[in-house]
Amino acid sequence: MGLLIKGGEIVTAETRLRGDIFIENETVSAIGQGLAVPKGTEVIDAAGKLIFPGFIDPHVHIHLPFMATFAKDTHQAASKAALVGGTTTFIEMCCPSRKDDALEGYHVWKQKAEGNSACDYAFHMSVTRYDATTEAQLREIVKDGTTSFKIFLSYKNFFGVDDEEMFHTLKLAAELGVITTAHCENAELVGQLQQQLLSEGKTGAEWHEPSRPESVEAEGTTRFATFLEQTGAAGYVVHLSCAPALCAAVDAKVRGVNLHIESVLPHFLLDKTYAERAGVEGMKNIMSPPLRDKRNQPVLWNALKTGIIDTVGTDHCPFDKEQKLLGAKAFTQIPNGIPGIEDRVNLMYTYGVKRGGLDIHRFVDALSTRAAKLFGLYPRKGTIAVGSDADLVVYDTNYRGAISAATQQGINDYNGFEGFAIEGRPSVVTVRGKVQVRDGVFVGEQGRGRMIRREPQL
Numbered sequence: 001m002g003l004l005i006k007g008g009e010i011v012t013a014e015t016r017l018r019g020d021i022f023i024e025n026e027t028v029s030a031i032g033q034g035l036a037v038p039k040g041t042e043v044i045d046a047a048g049k050l051i052f053p054g055f056i057d058p059h060v061h062i063h064l065p066f067m068a069t070f071a072k073d074t075h076q077a078a079s080k081a082a083l084v085g086g087t088t089t090f091i092e093m094c095c096p097s098r099k100d101d102a103l104e105g106y107h108v109w110k111q112k113a114e115g116n117s118a119c120d121y122a123f124h125m126s127v128t129r130y131d132a133t134t135e136a137q138l139r140e141i142v143k144d145g146t147t148s149f150k151i152f153l154s155y156k157n158f159f160g161v162d163d164e165e166m167f168h169t170l171k172l173a174a175e176l177g178v179i180t181t182a183h184c185e186n187a188e189l190v191g192q193l194q195q196q197l198l199s200e201g202k203t204g205a206e207w208h209e210p211s212r213p214e215s216v217e218a219e220g221t222t223r224f225a226t227f228l229e230q231t232g233a234a235g236y237v238v239h240l241s242c243a244p245a246l247c248a249a250v251d252a253k254v255r256g257v258n259l260h261i262e263s264v265l266p267h268f269l270l271d272k273t274y275a276e277r278a279g280v281e282g283m284k285n286i287m288s289p290p291l292r293d294k295r296n297q298p299v300l301w302n303a304l305k306t307g308i309i310d311t312v313g314t315d316h317c318p319f320d321k322e323q324k325l326l327g328a329k330a331f332t333q334i335p336n337g338i339p340g341i342e343d344r345v346n347l348m349y350t351y352g353v354k355r356g357g358l359d360i361h362r363f364v365d366a367l368s369t370r371a372a373k374l375f376g377l378y379p380r381k382g383t384i385a386v387g388s389d390a391d392l393v394v395y396d397t398n399y400r401g402a403i404s405a406a407t408q409q410g411i412n413d414y415n416g417f418e419g420f421a422i423e424g425r426p427s428v429v430t431v432r433g434k435v436q437v438r439d440g441v442f443v444g445e446q447g448r449g450r451m452i453r454r455e456p457q458l
């Protein structure tokens with residue numbers, strides 16, 4: 001049976017038009033006005049609503065062994081949360097540690113997701129060690145349809161790679177035509193600064209940011225870009241947080257380095273004073289790179305508006321309050337991460353499009369289309385077009401509400417954006433033509449999500 005979404009305002013990264021969308025066999029089969037449809041078609045009235053392509057979160061952690069614990073999430077909960085918030089595809093960071101076998105890790109991550117996700121998904125494969133076995137394993141993983149890598153320049157001895165390993169990873173990525181995403185902070189400097197601060201008795205969450213200052217992120221960004229330049233690989237800086245790192249990335253871009261920039265929801269809306277709050281309230285807001293001085297926020301918003309920042313992800317990475325308290329005696333032990341998969345679309349719509357002058361097409365581009373293009377999902381995902389997957393968000397711009405852990409889908413015991421007002425939310429969300437959400441409630445099929453296998457891009 002077909003599905004007709006009738007009379008909405010269809011908004012993509014390029015166009016805006018009022019019309020109907022007809023869906024058959026999981027894909028969009030017609031777009032037009034007054035579409036005639038077969039008998040038995042289910043009709044959703046979208047009059048007065050916007051219709052966006054399903055949003056894509058390119059930076060998500062769900063299964064994550066990290067900092068003596070595990071991120072507090074499951075694919076079931078995270079995917080429902082994603083969908084209720086309008087995200088129909090996420091790309092999860094597959095992160096075996098340096099001591100794990102990469103290929104075994106890849107299979108663990110795939111098994112965790114398979115049959116459990118309510119929305120579609122893909123992986124970035126982290127390269128956390130480069131030794132004699134790595135090349136063959138990465139070739140196999142790319143053949144399996146995971147065509148983006150992740151490296152960490154930070155988290156020494158756990159996820160972090162050294163320069164030699166980064167070089168070999170990028171050489172292989174260039175040969176295979178895959179893009180490499182990177183967490184850019186100088187691991188050595190972070191380690192030295194952490195020890196210095198702790199030795200001075202500076203143990204609270206408020207010292208996390210000073211242990212990873214802006215210049216340390218800028219150095220990592222510059223070094224990553226230089227290695228891209230010398231290897232010819234394509235790169236993508238994840239969770240960029242501050243003006244100096246942005247300048248380093250732009251400097252590389254204007255030299256012709258094939259580099260793309262992601263920032264993430266917390267860096268647009270939260271600042272370092274959140275992490276300076278007393279006790280666990282501060283710990284809740286610990287992530288890396290850290291929440292920064294507020295003066296960085298207008299810089300990030302401007303870079304987003306002009307397209308210098310390509311994408312907005314979440315870096316969704318929940319830890320509950322008990323886990324955060326692992327760092328009660330030393331900020332270096334606070335699990336790093338803030339949840340956000342459920343709230344990115346509504347918050348960026350509210351504080352960007354409604355209140356901040358962010359063009360609505362750029363909003364769609366940054367939260368969906370550009371990630372689809374960079375990571376080999378386009379045009380299957382990231383747009384509304386005949387033949388594309390019918391991942392659609394019917395968006396109610398008249399909705400008024402506030403973010404609250406009490407009403408969220410996510411299983412964490414707090415929400416990093418508690419109390420933030422929202423002006424809009426999805427009223428219907430479809431995944432390949434099946435209605436999965438109605439007005440903030442998951443009404444769909446839990447295991448509907450599929451791993452989307454991708455081709456090399458370059």
Ligand code: URP
Pocket residue numbers: 061183239286287288289315317336337338
């Ligand atoms: O603090 C963060 N960002 N936690 C998740 C791991 C990472 O660095 O992305």
Ligand code: ZN
Pocket residue numbers: 183238239288289
């Ligand atoms: Zn990171």
Ligand code: ZN
Pocket residue numbers: 059060061093315317
């Ligand atoms: Zn991350």
